[in-house]
Amino acid sequence: MATDSPIARVVVCDAGPLIHLDELDSLRLLCDFPSVLVPEVVWAEAERHRPHIFAMPNLPFVRVRPQHPPRPALAALSRLMPLHAGETQALQIAEEQGADLLLTDDTAARLAARELQLSVHGTLGILLRAIRRGQRSTPEMLVLLRAIPERSTLHIKPSLLLEVIAQVERTVG
Numbered sequence: 001m002a003t004d005s006p007i008a009r010v011v012v013c014d015a016g017p018l019i020h021l022d023e024l025d026s027l028r029l030l031c032d033f034p035s036v037l038v039p040e041v042v043w044a045e046a047e048r049h050r051p052h053i054f055a056m057p058n059l060p061f062v063r064v065r066p067q068h069p070p071r072p073a074l075a076a077l078s079r080l081m082p083l084h085a086g087e088t089q090a091l092q093i094a095e096e097q098g099a100d101l102l103l104t105d106d107t108a109a110r111l112a113a114r115e116l117q118l119s120v121h122g123t124l125g126i127l128l129r130a131i132r133r134g135q136r137s138t139p140e141m142l143v144l145l146r147a148i149p150e151r152s153t154l155h156i157k158p159s160l161l162l163e164v165i166a167q168v169e170r171t172v173g
Contacts, residue, residue, distance in 0.1 A: 012037045012094040013061075015045040015086050016105035016154070020123040022050045023152040024144055029130045033060055037097060039089035040065045066092045077115060081108040094118050105154060123154055124164060131168065138172050 011033045018038070021027045030036050036059075038046070043063050046053050054061060070078070070092045078088045087109040094102045095116060102113050105122040113120040121129070127144065130136040136144070145165050148154055 009034050010037070010097050010099045011035070011101045011103065012039070012090050012097065012099045013042065014039075014090040014102070014104035014106065014109060015042045015049070017103040017121075017123045017126060018042070018046045018053060019049050020105065020152045020154040021126060022053050023154075024123075024127075024148070026127065026130070026136075026144065027053070027056065027059065029126050029135055031058065031060060032133065032135070035060045035062045036103075037062050037064045037093055037099070039086060039093050041089045042086040045086050064093055064097075065089075067096055071095060073116065074112070077112045081112055083108050083112060087112075091116065091118070123152075124156070128164070128168070131171075138168060142168055142172075 013036050018027070021029060038061050040063060043054070066089060070088065074088070074091055074095060077083070083091070087104060087106050090102060090104060091109065091112055093099070094113070095118070099118060102118045102120045103122065103126065104110055104113065104120060110120050110122070127141060131138055131141050142165065145161065145168065148156065148161060
């Protein structure tokens with residue numbers, strides 16, 4: 001499944017990337033997807049943390065709810081892993097809709113997505129994708145990446161963030 005091309009037509013998003021991209025004034029980086037499916041539980045969670053998040057015009061968000069009970073594999077994973085309701089619903093909708101991409105920052109949800117053979121990116125992946133797609137320049141993105149600890153609630157190991165910044169800097173040099 002393609003995760004970085006216009007072919008990624010069905011995208012499902014968990015609350016983390018919505019909240020973190022909004023904190024970084026970068027929610028518009030999702031505008032090149034035809035639509036971003038946001039599960040009902042995730043929608044409520046994102047609005048609770050960022051009340052204005054869905055008021056911005058021309059964003060590709062579509063509020064959805066699951067159509068069926070979760071498949072047994074997902075039900076088993078949600079019992080085994082510390083998945084919240086929004087993460088479980090995002091995984092369920094991604095399966096139901098045949099998603100090309102699931103956006104989540106949660107480690108357990110990422111592991112579950114891989115187990116279910118779903119392609120997954122998080123906030124960092126969307127930020128790096130913005131450079132490749134020409135949505136933001138490399139210098140702009142370096143400023144944004146360095147600002148993550150102060151401007152965002154994204155939980156990321158400082159060493160990982162420094163590694164990503166160094167990788168982006170190498171592409172400039």
